Amino acid sequence: MQIVDFVGSIAAFLTTASFVPQALHTFRTKDVRGISLGMYSAFTLGVALWLVYGILMGAWPIIIANLITTSLAASILVMKLRYHEGE
């Protein structure tokens, strides 16, 4: 494996996996005041389009990474919308 592929793989793992602690934190605390609705609306749509891009390109690493990130970002967005009611 070349150094560039290694760096890209670690980068992809970190940016995808980073949403796991945020989703867990939000699920546990139900504190969504500090989370931006604008960010999660734009980000969820953005990663969903990265998923479409991966499908159009037939690129499995892009499909898998963005399928996971879309699910996590969408779950945080849903929690932001739902828990917001109690504020």
Add this chain to the structure above:
Amino acid sequence: MQIVDFVGSIAAFLTTASFVPQALHTFRTKDVRGISLGMYSAFTLGVALWLVYGILMGAWPIIIANLITTSLAASILVMKLRYHEGE
């Protein structure tokens, strides 16, 4: 421009720009309790590595997008660490 390039461009714009409302929201409210330190630590390191990947590949769109995202994610991480003291 092919449809795949169009989808990729919109996706890149949204995932990069989405951190602007989060950075502004955090700067204004100083409410960082709902923000996961684990997420912003892993995410900032991840996009910084995407930046290194872009430099190694000589790919300007990857360099520019991740330079912006790294700056925004790092600023949110710094606010999380700084404003945390007052909680």
